[in-house]
Amino acid sequence: MTTNTGGPAMTQQRIVRTEIPGPKSRTLHARRSEAVTSAVPSVLPIYVKAAGGGIIVDADGNQLIDLASGVGVSTVGNANPKVVDAVTQQISAFTHTAFFITPYEGYVEVCEKLNTLTPGDHPKRTALFNSGSEAVENAVKVARKATGRQAIVVLEHAYHGRTNLTLAMTAKAAPFKAGFGPLASEIYRVPASYPYRDGLTGEEAAARVISTIEAQIGASEVAGIVVEPIQGEGGFIVPAPGYLTALQAFTRANGILLIADEVQSGSGRTGAWFASEHEEIVPDVMAIGKGIGGGLPLSAVTGRAELMDAVQPGGLGGTYGGNPAACAAALAAIEEVQENGLLEAARKIGETAISRFKAAQELPGSPIGDIRGRGAMIAIELVEPGTKTPAPEIARAAARLCHEQGVLVLVTGTYGNVIRLLPPLVIGHDLFQEGLDVLIEAVSTAAANVTGAA
Ligand SMILES: Cc1ncc(COP(=O)(O)O)c(C=O)c1O
Known part of the structure; x- marks a missing residue:
């Protein structure tokens, strides 16, 4: 476990206590559906209690690795003390x-x-x-x-x-x-x-x-x-x-x-x-x-x-x-x-992600068509293995698997087939690596399930 520049008191650790979303989040979600227009959906309706460093804590006590930063907003970490x-x-x-x-x-x-x-x-x-x-x-x-x-x-x-x-x-x-x-x-x-x-x-x-x-x-x-x-x-x-x-x-x-x-x-x-x-x-x-x-x-x-x-x-x-x-x-x-040297931290995040994705891309049957981005703005474009045909189902399935395991990633792209990473720049190295482990495994499982089922 790596400590980092702070935020609210919480361990910088992924913890999955319930299914995600858990019962408390699901109750809140039912309430929300009666109050909030369906025109404003949420990618992952876990209801947030606290967030800091590279972690988001939800109403059920789950701790998710945050690879989204609220779409690149909490660059210096949520509730950064400064x-x-x-x-x-x-x-x-x-x-x-x-x-x-x-x-x-x-x-x-x-x-x-x-x-x-x-x-x-x-x-x-x-x-x-x-x-x-x-x-x-x-x-x-x-x-x-x-x-x-x-x-x-x-x-x-x-x-x-x-x-x-x-x-x-x-x-x-x-x-x-x-x-x-x-x-x-x-x-x-x-x-x-x-x-x-x-x-x-x-x-x-x-x-x-x-x-x-x-x-x-x-x-x-x-x-x-x-x-x-x-x-x-x-x-x-x-x-x-x-x-x-x-x-x-x-x-x-x-x-x-x-x-x-x-x-x-x-x-x-x-x-x-x-x-x-x-x-x-x-x-x-x-x-x-x-x-x-x-x-x-x-x-x-x-x-x-x-x-x-x-x-x-x-x-x-x-x-x-x-x-x-x-x-x-x-x-x-x-x-x-x-x-806090966060420009350098962004560059390191990019280097880490790119080298991990390159290794994953070389595995047989990998759906990773392209790896791109700069610094802590990195993505993989997923395709039907061996082609350049966009594979949005694999992207969606991989993101869902990540979410279930407590890693928040976002799907994007004109063809809906890109998984993008925008982690807070203060995320600990080990925590980020753990997020990548889950994501890379999820991509390969999703590809096997989707292409196997096709
Ligand atoms: C490149 C770019 N421009 C503009 C916007 C719009 O910003 P906002 O959602 O704060 O209005 C976004 C939001 O994602 C963006 O990525």
Whole structure:
């Protein structure tokens, strides 16, 4: 058992006391079904009592290994003591004033930090919001206002959120978009780079995008191209080397803004502060969310000063954006990443997972088609063994087996066949290895069951 940077008192140990979900969780779930709309389901309806380090404790006393971090949010661990202290101090002083009415230092300090931590040493400005979707929406507003153009280019496999504008930008139809039209206009989708499936080099994949824009949209109409430097919900797709740099060169030559949606890939998750660094791009505008708030709702748009300041006063903002408690949490979380070597920890998590997955991939009958990701944002794409045919049933069955054994993993991807890992960066090495043991075994059992039954 490995101890780590803390959180609530609990052993950093997987403990399965009941079936999962257990009786107490099932009772709560029955109550929930009478109160909460079925439009908001849960991947694994265990009802959480506490969480910290790499562990989630449920109502039945089960302790699950957390390989999800609430979709990459609890990067510094749940209830991280530094975050808890900072938030407690802040809410004892004041909880809310609305920054646009009477400002406070925490908001300014978060913006200063983000201006420094994001790629590029040009002058920058930042505005704070509550959710990733809100950050993406505001990045689009900035791009349109600053360029005077309307068209926004997005990629296949993209996920940018569930508000009306971001739904139009999100690629996957079901369950996200079904029945919600009309969606926002002036959004144009172009091919992504998906090396495992398209076999193209970065230059070839970028040329496909550029010719689509020139032929079907017109470069002079385009305000911005929005890219996830690693596509998250699309299946942790890392673009081919050179794809994003070629797109950046095209944007610069045509007065288009390169907008990076780093809501999932940012804030230290990939072993760099932002995944754009791995791709050697310097976005003009960035949307930041999830892990930046240390577990509290906070998001940001950081961009070139002249673009951000092109918006009229009052054009950006909102009641809660940059709430004092969320700012205090963010400052503590940033400090935690810096002082506890969590970028390095993310890189080690990635190395461990990749070497374990590679060994598993070599076993006969393995359904692991592709292993990809960076740092602590790692996935396996599952296929029918010996083919590239997506195998969503194997992914679902493997995830279910993991859940039953107390390991929380998430399934994602355009084809529903990707298992993604987003562990807290403070997870202990042995605990993470144990989670991988369970996952790798579950994948091979699921493949045998599904292909045996076919
Ligand atoms: C890349 C990306 N952009 C935007 C969003 C939307 O963020 P939120 O759910 O906080 O609105 C997400 C959420 O998963 C995301 O992964």
